[in-house]
Structure formats: C-alpha cells, structure tokens
Amino acid sequence: MTQAKHDEPNFERRRSKKELILEAAESLATQRVTAAEIEQIRRQLLVQLGEEGNASAEYIATVLAEAGRRVVLSTRADTEGHYEEEFHDLLHFSTLEEAEMCLIRLDELYRKFRREGERAAEERVREVGLLGRRRAEMIARNHKVDAAKRAEKEEIAQWFAIWLETPDTFFDWLEVRKQTPDYERRFGAAGAAGA
Numbered sequence: 001m002t003q004a005k006h007d008e009p010n011f012e013r014r015r016s017k018k019e020l021i022l023e024a025a026e027s028l029a030t031q032r033v034t035a036a037e038i039e040q041i042r043r044q045l046l047v048q049l050g051e052e053g054n055a056s057a058e059y060i061a062t063v064l065a066e067a068g069r070r071v072v073l074s075t076r077a078d079t080e081g082h083y084e085e086e087f088h089d090l091l092h093f094s095t096l097e098e099a100e101m102c103l104i105r106l107d108e109l110y111r112k113f114r115r116e117g118e119r120a121a122e123e124r125v126r127e128v129g130l131l132g133r134r135r136a137e138m139i140a141r142n143h144k145v146d147a148a149k150r151a152e153k154e155e156i157a158q159w160f161a162i163w164l165e166t167p168d169t170f171f172d173w174l175e176v177r178k179q180t181p182d183y184e185r186r187f188g189a190a191g192a193a194g195a
Contacts, residue, residue, distance in 0.1 A: 133160035
C-alpha cells in the first residue's frame with residue numbers, strides 16, 4: 001500500500017501555493033516586485049493550479065514580503081526610487097510593540113512628507129499603512145495561526161485602520177486603548193510591553 005502512494009504521479013512533487021509564488025518571483029529576476037509582477041505571478045498560479053491557484057494580489061505581496069522580497073505596490077511612479085530608503089523594511093510587526101513602532105515610523109514619514117509638500121510620497125506612506133492593515137487582517141483570519149496571535153493581529157489591524165482614518169489623534173487613542181480593561185484582559189503582559 002505504501003508503494004502505491006509513491007507510484008502516484010506528482011506525489012512528491014506537489015508544491016504549495018507559497019512555494020509556487022516564490023519560484024515565480026525568482027524566475028522574474030527583478031530586484032523589486034511591483035503590481036505588474038504580482039499580476040504575472042497571479043496568472044502563473046492560475047495556469048499551474050487552475051481554480052486552486054486563485055490568489056489575491058495582497059496575499060501574493062504578503063508571501064513575497066515575508067520571504068524578504070522587496071515589494072513596491074505604489075501606483076505612483078513619481079515616488080519610485082526617490083524614497084526607497086525610507087520605505088524599505090517598514091512593515092515588520094510580529095508583536096504589538098513592533099506594530100506600535102511601525103506606526104510611529106509611518107506617522108513620522110507621513111508628517112515629514114506632508115510638511116515638505118511631497119504629496120506622492122505622503123500617499124505612498126498611506127498605501128504602506130493600508131498594506132499593513134491588510135496583512136494583519138489576513139493573518140487574523142487564518143485559522144491555522146494560533147488563536148492568541150490571531151487576536152494580536154486583529155488588534156493591530158484595528159490600529160492601522162484607525163491611524164489611516166485619524167492620524168492626528170491616533171496615538172492619544174492608542175494610549176487610552178492600552179489602558180482599557182478589554183485590552184488588559186486580552187493582551188495582559190504582552191500588551192503592557194508596548195505601553
């Protein structure tokens with residue numbers, strides 16, 4: 001019976017969607033992955049896996065970013081290359097404390113570009129914030145992820161959403177949020193580290 005399993009076609013060659021995404025990105029041989037490359041990868045997945053290969057651009061971008069690839073989703077060509085240093089490695093938030101630091105850096109960039117009248121760069125910061133929210137939401141909905149980690153990502157997604165809506169009052173709101181009984185009950189010592 002064991003032998004029959006090994007004789008089945010593609011038994012050992014079946015690759016995950018994530019592996020196929022990373023292989024497709026490698027084959028593109030580019031330093032940066034933009035929306036155009038993500039669309040190419042998405043189409044390749046559909047060709048290789050049929051309906052099972054259906055994946056959103058956000059999912060593909062997240063897989064690539066988590067693998068250390070440089071993902072640039074800005075649709076504004078005016079900022080490409082100009083501020084790459086500021087945007088590189090910006091979205092790292094495994095913990096609540098890291099998420100808060102990430103939002104502090106985003107907010108600093110947002111205010112800097114707004115002061116300098118750099119509208120395209122200011123919009124790019126908001127796009128990065130939106131990507132952060134989507135990434136946190138995606139992990140929060142993934143039932144393969146530990147329940148405590150999903151709760152943290154749900155909280156982080158809420159932080160990104162509120163910062164995107166009201167950046168001027170976000171940090172005041174966050175300080176109040178971290179003092180609520182609900183926050184303390186859900187995150188306790190882990191949440192207090194970011195306090």
